[in-house]
Amino acid sequence: MKRPVTASIYNAHVMKHPLATAALLLLASVPLSQSYGFDTEHYSLIREGSESWNAMQQSSATEQIDLTQADLKSVDLSGIDLRNALLQRASLKDAILNGAMLSHANLSRARMEGVTMKEADLGKATLTGADLQGAFMNCSVFASANLNLTDLRWSSLREADLRGASLEKARLFGADLREADLRGANMTGATMLGQAKLAGARFSNNTILPDGSRATRHQASSNEARYYNEAETAAPSMPHEIAEPPVATTVAGKSTVLTENVQNWNKMRAERPELAAPQLGKEDLSKTAMPGANMTDVSMQESTMDGATFDKADFSGANLEATSWKRADLKAAVFRNANLRGANFERAYMRSADLSGADLTGAHMHGTRLQEGNLRNCNLKNANLYNTNLEMADLRGANLEGAQLLYTELRRSRISATTITPKGTPANRRWAVMRGAEFVEE
Numbered sequence: 001m002k003r004p005v006t007a008s009i010y011n012a013h014v015m016k017h018p019l020a021t022a023a024l025l026l027l028a029s030v031p032l033s034q035s036y037g038f039d040t041e042h043y044s045l046i047r048e049g050s051e052s053w054n055a056m057q058q059s060s061a062t063e064q065i066d067l068t069q070a071d072l073k074s075v076d077l078s079g080i081d082l083r084n085a086l087l088q089r090a091s092l093k094d095a096i097l098n099g100a101m102l103s104h105a106n107l108s109r110a111r112m113e114g115v116t117m118k119e120a121d122l123g124k125a126t127l128t129g130a131d132l133q134g135a136f137m138n139c140s141v142f143a144s145a146n147l148n149l150t151d152l153r154w155s156s157l158r159e160a161d162l163r164g165a166s167l168e169k170a171r172l173f174g175a176d177l178r179e180a181d182l183r184g185a186n187m188t189g190a191t192m193l194g195q196a197k198l199a200g201a202r203f204s205n206n207t208i209l210p211d212g213s214r215a216t217r218h219q220a221s222s223n224e225a226r227y228y229n230e231a232e233t234a235a236p237s238m239p240h241e242i243a244e245p246p247v248a249t250t251v252a253g254k255s256t257v258l259t260e261n262v263q264n265w266n267k268m269r270a271e272r273p274e275l276a277a278p279q280l281g282k283e284d285l286s287k288t289a290m291p292g293a294n295m296t297d298v299s300m301q302e303s304t305m306d307g308a309t310f311d312k313a314d315f316s317g318a319n320l321e322a323t324s325w326k327r328a329d330l331k332a333a334v335f336r337n338a339n340l341r342g343a344n345f346e347r348a349y350m351r352s353a354d355l356s357g358a359d360l361t362g363a364h365m366h367g368t369r370l371q372e373g374n375l376r377n378c379n380l381k382n383a384n385l386y387n388t389n390l391e392m393a394d395l396r397g398a399n400l401e402g403a404q405l406l407y408t409e410l411r412r413s414r415i416s417a418t419t420i421t422p423k424g425t426p427a428n429r430r431w432a433v434m435r436g437a438e439f440v441e442e
Contacts, residue, residue: 043070050080057081103141128240134264146238153192154268166238172196174268183228186235188212199224208235262293269294395419396440411436418442 042065046053057065065085073091078098088108097117102125109129120140129149136156144164152167154174164184173192183204187193190210203225207215220227283303291311299319306326316336323343330350337357347367354374363383370390377397385400389409397418405422415432416439432439 042067046070046072046077046080047075050077053077054079054081128238144236148238148240154264164236166236168238168240177201182207182225183230184233184236186237188235201225202228204228204230206230206233206235262290265290266292266294269296395437396442408435413437414440416440416442 045056046067065082067082067085067087067090069089069091070087071091072095074094075092076096077100078096079100080097081101082105083101084104085102086106087110088106089110090107091111092115093111094114095112095116097115097120100117100120103121103123104125105122106126107122107130108126109131110127111131112135113131113133115132115135115137117135117137117140120137122145123141123143124145125142126146127150128146130147131151132155133151134154135152137160138156138158139160140157141161142165143161145162146166147162147170148166148168150167150170152175153171156176157180158176159179160177161181162185163181165186167185167187167190169189169191170187171191172187173195175196178197179200179202181202183202184206186208187210188208189212193210201223203215203220203223204227205214205216209215209219215227217227280298280300280303283300285303285305285308287307288305289309290313291309293310293313295310295313295315295318297317298315300323301319301321302323303320304324305328306324307328308325309329310333311329311331312333313330314334315338316334318335318338320335320343321339321341323340325348326344326346328345328348330345330348330353332352332354333350334354335358336354338355339359340355340363341359341361342363343360344364345368346364348365348369350368350370350373352372352374353370355370355378356374356376358375358378360383361379361381363380365388366384366386368385368388370388370393373390373393375390375398376394379399380403381399382402383400384404385408386404387407387409390413391409391411393410393413395410395413396416399420400422401420401424403422410432413435415427415437417426417428419427421427421431427439429439
């Protein structure tokens with residue numbers, strides 16, 4: 001079937017956009033099944049709903065269903081029969097697939113964010129690299145399915161059957177796996193299992209953990225999961241058809257658990273109070289933009305945020321020891337009571353940032369701009385403050401013992417007797433005035 005280029009399209013564009021018109025003419029000569037990657041008859045029929053589709057399936061059960069790259073966003077496909085179908089790179093975002101039959105289907109790199117897929121059958125399906133963020137898949141069957149490299153962050157898989165499934169390098173941050181059956185599942189290389197809900201899940205000695213080891217009764221118990229002894233079997237090994245999951249990349253060409261959607265991240269933090277202190281490990285967030293992110297109490301020592309934008313982000317109580325923030329934008333960011341020992345803020349822009357109570361022992365702040373910053377009661381012992389701009393900053397109660405203050409700008413900053421000078425003695429009015437600072441009586 002061909003799509004003709006009409007005279008109206010041609011007349012409207014040929015004179016102004018000759019190259020675009022040439023492209024339209026080229027597309028017109030190519031069947032939709034070739035230019036879009038799916039069977040147009042199947043596509044038209046499936047959008048009519050499950051009843052018409054399933055009737056067709058019964059009359060032509062041996063025909064290969066090809067819906068590669070099809071756009072099925074928000075379509076209600078409850079009860080649809082798509083067994084053995086080709087759905088690679090299809091868009092099923094916010095679609096409804098309750099009770100769908102998808103066993104042996106190929107959903108590699110499908111976009112399925114927010115899909116509702118309760119009690120569906122995906123046994124032995126291929127979902128390599130599929131994006132299932134926020135998907136609702138309670139009571140669905142994924143037995144022996146290939147879920148390698150899938151993005152399952154914030155998804156709900158309560159009571160799902162994942163026996164013998166391969167979840168290598170899957171991303172599980174915030175996933176709800178309560179009461180799920182993970183016996184024989186291979187989670188080698190999966191990330192953030194510790195931040196998933198696992199109460200009541202079924203583990204066995206054939207469950208392979210992210211570090212490649214077999215689950216033990218103790219490990220199951222520590223996650224409030226149930227443990228079963230089984231005859232030992234080999235871990236399921238399934239192909240990784242793609243190098244990386246289909247996620248948005250950062251400016252630096254990297255992708256992480258955090259960078260794609262600050263709104264979703266903050267919503268998850270608000271809705272999951274039990275994740276009081278997410279353990280994120282060593283992250284590379286260089287040149288990413290996460291303004292306003294709720295990063296309270298996170299643990300991400302030795303992470304890199306060089307050139308990133310975290311304006312108004314909240315890192316209160318976070319463990320950020322030995323992190324790097326070179327040339328980062330941190331205007332009005334909050335680091336109250338954070339562990340920033342040995343952190344590197346070289347040339348970072350931190351105007352109006354709140355560092356009250358933070359531990360900045362040995363921090364490197366060469367050229368950092370901290371005008372109007374709140375550094376009350378923070379520990380800057382042995383910090384490098386060379387050429388740091390602390391104009392109008394509040395340094396009452398700050399410990400500057402051993403700190404390097406060469407070319408440090410302190411004009412109109414607030415100093416009090418509770419401020420400890422680099423010599424380890426309390427500051428006085430003379431010390432403050434000599435540096436252009438204001439001495440405040442407390």
